[in-house]
Amino acid sequence: MSAQHETGGAAAHRVVVLGAGYAGLSAAIQLACRVKPGEKVRVTLVNAQERFTERLRLHMTATGQRLAELSIPELLEGTGAHFERGWVTAVDADARTVRIDDERVLPYDTLVYALGGVAGTPAVPGVEDHAYTLNGAQDAELLADRLSRLDGGTVAVVGSGLTGVESAAEIAERHPELNVVLLGRSEPGAAMNSKARAYLHAALARLGVTVRSGVEVVKVLPGAVELAGGESVAADAVLWTSGTRVSPLAAAAGLTVDERGRVVTDAALRSVSHPEVYAVGDAAAIRQGYGVMHGTCQGGMPTGVHAAVSIVRELQGKRPRPFRFGYYHTPVSLGRHDAVVQFTHPDDSPRRLYLTGRVAARYKETVSAAPWPTWGRMKKMPASGVFWPRGGRFTRGGEAR
C-alpha cells in the first residue's frame, strides 16, 4: 500500500469502490467514516445509478409498487466519500485504473470490487429476448408495465429459489386476474425445515400459484416456455430468476475468478491474485468453514464493512483479520401480509425455529428496511456496523487462506 498521488498538494491513498449495492455502500461508508482528519485517504464510490437499487424489493417494483427514492450522493453527504456516476467498462489491474463509460479513467491504490450479480440469463435460448428479469429497477419496471397490460392469462416464473417464490407470490397477490406458474428444478423452500416448507407451499396454493417442481426450462419462446422432454407451457409473460451471473470485468482484468466468474478471495477478502483488490458481496467467492458463501444481503453488508476495516488496518501497517460470517435467517415474503422466516444454523442449514404469517411479514419488512438506517447509524458511529454473527465453530479456523 505504497502508491500515493497528489490531491490539492497532499498525497492521498486512493480507494475506489465499484458498485453501490448493499456491500459496496457498506464498504464506502464504513471506510470514509473511519478515516481520521489528517489521514490522507480519498474514497470514491462508482455506481451506474444515483438512486440506490433496493434489490430486496425488486419483486415489489415488478408489481407496480413504488419504492422510496434513496439517493446515494445524499447518503454519502458528510462522510467525505465522493460519488462518481457511470458504468464501469474495464478494470486494468496492472495499471491500477478503472474505466468508466469508456471515457473517464480513475486510478486507484486499493480497489473494492462490489459489482454484485444478476440472474443467469445467457445459458438458455430465448431468455434474453423473451423473458423479463429482476436484474435492475428498470427491468422490474418493464415487467410491471407488461403485467398491468394483461387482462388475464398466465405468468411463468422460472426458478424456484427464494427470488422466484417471492416474485410468484407477489404477482399472484397483486394480480389475481392472472394465473401464476412457478417452474423450477427443486421444490420451493427446499432448504427449509419440513414445517416451514409446508407453510410456504400452503401459502402459495392459497394465493393460487401453481407449483411445478422437477422441471427444466430449456427454451423461452414468444408465448411459451419449453421444458426438457418437449412439453410447452403457454405464458403471456415469463420472469426469469434462475441461476446467477456476475460481471465479466474481474475475469477480463486477469483477477483469479471461480467457475461462476466471482473473484476468489483470501481470508481477509483480498483477491488471491491481486491483493490490492478487495472483493465483497455477490461478486466475490468467499470461502468459510462450511463452504463458499452464497449471495445474500445478510452476508454482503458484513463483507463490505470487513473490507473497509481491513483497508484501514493495512494503511496503519497492521495485518487485516480473517473474515468470519455465519448465516442466521432466511426470510421469504409471500405477498405483503404473509411470509416465512426460517432461522438457520451458521452454515445456512435450517433450525427448528421459524416464523409465519403477519409476524413473519413484519420481520421481513424490518429486514428489508434495515440497510438505509444502518448506514445512517454507521455514519455517526462506524463501530455500530461491525456486529454480525461470526459463525462460532462453523467458521473457526476454516476460513479461506
Ligand SMILES: Cc1cc2nc3c(=O)[nH]c(=O)nc-3n(C[C@H](O)[C@H](O)[C@H](O)COP(=O)(O)OP(=O)(O)OC[C@H]3O[C@@H](n4cnc5c(N)ncnc54)[C@H](O)[C@@H]3O)c2cc1C
Ligand atoms: C427479489 C429479491 C429478493 C431478495 N431478498 C433477499 C433477502 O431477503 N435477504 C437477503 O439477504 N438477500 C436477498 N436477496 C439477494 C440480495 O439482494 C443480494 O444478495 C444483494 O443485493 C447483493 O449485494 P451486492 O452489494 O453484492 O450487489 P448489488 O446489491 O446487486 O449491488 C451491485 C451494484 O453494482 C452496480 N453495478 C453492477 N455492474 C456495474 C457496472 N459495470 N458499472 C457500474 N455499476 C455497476 C449495480 O447497479 C448495483 O448498484 C434478494 C434478491 C432479489 C432479486
